[in-house]
Amino acid sequence: MSGCCRKARICVLMKRWARMPIPWTAWSVRVSPVWAPNARRVSVVGQFNYWDGRRHPMRLRKESGIWELFVPGALNGQLYKFELIDAHGNLRVKSDPYAFEAQMRPESASLICGLPEKVAQPPERKQANQFDAPISIYEVHLGSWRRHTDNNFWLSYRELADQLVPYAKWMGFTPPRTAAG
Structure with a gap:
């Protein structure tokens, strides 16, 4: 598969995966995947780990460049972001573009939340x-x-x-x- 097709396919898969309901319990939250093939490290930082990027590093799937993780101990209502160390060693902190809730400007953290209950169709x-x-x-x-x-x-x-x-x-x-x- 060519690089262009692979990238397009990865983007489609990420959008589908990110929009799936995010299961959470009192002990684990699935974080939206991050496509950062050239990053040295991607971590989830938030209130649940005192914004420390060393505590929850995401796992890289080398064949796709996608980083993923289930975060134990994260709870509904807590704030989080992604912390990336790029190919040049620069530290970057980004909000989740697929989050269902986020802080109001000028703040920019994403918020862990469950999906609303299904509404019956009349x-x-x-x-x-x-x-x-x-x-x-x-x-x-x-x-x-x-x-x-x-x-x-x-x-x-x-x-x-x-x-x-x-x-x-x-x-x-x-x-x-x-x-x-």
Whole structure:
């Protein structure tokens, strides 16, 4: 397999793996994989290890350049980041791009969290998802669609849902789709 195809395949696999529910118990959390083929070391640092990169070094899968780890002792609600030592020996600390929750700016740590409970679909919703019905998608970037007028901060997901869904329906769109920033 060529290098380009291998990299593309790795990116697709990482996105799929990172979006899978992250199982956690009182003793272990699976951390999103990190693709850093040239790094000397990748570690998970956080409140559970006093932000010490020597405590939880990730394991490198040399064939793919992906680093992975289950972290014992990490609990729901704790902050974490990735600590990398690059090929030149520079120390870098990065947030998890696939985290389900993170601190609000200017802070940047990711937050360990479980997924919300599954919501049962009402019968009228199932009926509305017919494959033969027309569709008109409203693509929106959540961070720039609408902000608070008093402080220019982003709306919370709940505030966005309360405003965006009625707006999209009023405009005649079927589903809103979020755009990457």
